[in-house]
Amino acid sequence: QKEVEQDPGPLSVPEGAIVSLNCTYSNSAFQYFMWYRQYSRKGPELLMYTYSSGNKEDGRFTAQVDKSSKYISLFIRDSQPSDSATYLCAMSIGFSNTGNQFYFGTGTSLTVIP
Amino acid sequence: DAGVTQSPTHLIKTRGQQVTLRCSPISGHKSVSWYQQVLGQGPQFIFQYYEKEERGRGNFPDRFSARQFPNYSSELNVNALLLGDSALYLCASSLVFQTYNSPLHFGNGTRLTVT
Numbered sequence: 595q596k597e598v599e600q601d602p603g604p605l606s607v608p609e610g611a612i613v614s615l616n617c618t619y620s621n622s623a624f625q626y627f628m629w630y631r632q633y634s635r636k637g638p639e640l641l642m643y644t645y646s647s648g649n650k651e652d653g654r655f656t657a658q659v660d661k662s663s664k665y666i667s668l669f670i671r672d673s674q675p676s677d678s679a680t681y682l683c684a685m686s687i688g689f690s691n692t693g694n695q696f697y698f699g700t701g702t703s704l705t706v707i708p
Numbered sequence: 709d710a711g712v713t714q715s716p717t718h719l720i721k722t723r724g725q726q727v728t729l730r731c732s733p734i735s736g737h738k739s740v741s742w743y744q745q746v747l748g749q750g751p752q753f754i755f756q757y758y759e760k761e762e763r764g765r766g767n768f769p770d771r772f773s774a775r776q777f778p779n780y781s782s783e784l785n786v787n788a789l790l791l792g793d794s795a796l797y798l799c800a801s802s803l804v805f806q807t808y809n810s811p812l813h814f815g816n817g818t819r820l821t822v823t
Contacts, residue, residue: 602748628811637712637798637814638751682750684812693764694739694802696812698750 595620600683600699609708613670617683617699620664624685624697627659629668632680632701641681642668673706680704710735712815714799720821721789729784729818733801739763740782741812742774743798751798757782786820794822 600617607613615629626645630638642657644650650657656669666685670677680701686694713732721727733740739758743751753766757776771787780801786793796819800812 598750600750626811630814635816635819637816638812640811640813643811684750693741693756693758694810695753695756695764695766696741696743696751698743698752700748700750 597621597697598683598685598699601702602700604703604705606705606707607673609673609675609706611673611706613673613677613704613706615668615670615681615683615702615704617666617685618664619666619685619697621685621687621697622661622664623687624661625688626686627657627666628684628686628696629655629657630682630684630698631677632682634679638682675706675708678705712799712801712813714797714815714818716818717816718819718821720823722823723789723791725789726785726787727789727820729786729797729799729820731782731784731799731801731815733780733782733799734803734813737801737803737813738780739802739810740776740780741800741802742782742784743800743814744768745796745798745817747795754784789822791822794820796820 629642632638647661658667683699741756742754745751755774756764796817798817802810
């Protein structure tokens with residue numbers, strides 16, 4: 595079983611729609627949760643960074659973490675064509691004797707249609 | 709401020725050859741990590757370096773090695789290249805090693821093609 599599971603999509607929505615992206619994970623020791631956006635031929639760009647359970651909002655983006663269900667979500671409101679990209683979830687235990695390794699999902703490809 | 713910079717942008721190598729990839733972290737960041745991203749997959753952890761010491765190693769063969777220099781820049785070396793090593797190699801830096809508010813900041817990667 596993979597540490598982090600993410601539906602690869604592709605996901606196609608009309609401009610202005612609310613987008614929901616999700617990941618599940620198996621390791622209950624994960625404490626730090628991130629969402630990255632990756633455009634074609636670019637490196638991942640950090641969107642959201644949360645610690646433990648709860649919600650965090652930043653502009654049109656809302657990240658939710660439910661540690662009891664081992665489930666995280668990213669919501670994008672009023673989606674724009676410029677949001678078209680691959681979205682990666684990532685998580686980390688934090689410091690351990692093997693460093694601070696981040697575990698990534700496979701990424702969900704999103705296209706926002708004008 | 710400049711972000712994470714990686715060189716070269718692209719590389720084409722032949723099976724059996726050796727390659728060296730370079731990374732400069734964001735100014736003030738002392739931790740550098742290397743990730744491999746195969747097409748259609750998420751990044752996979754290779755190494756983490758902090759204060760010039762290896763602090764973590766992923767499930768990669770000994771053909772992969774890295775080092776960090778006094779200025780916190782880093783090199784990733786891959787020997788005896790295989791076709792399966794073809795991937796985007798990402799370098800990421802972070803501000804502080806142990807505290808929770810240390811997400812990774814990535815460069816745009818080096819795309820390695822092994823023929």
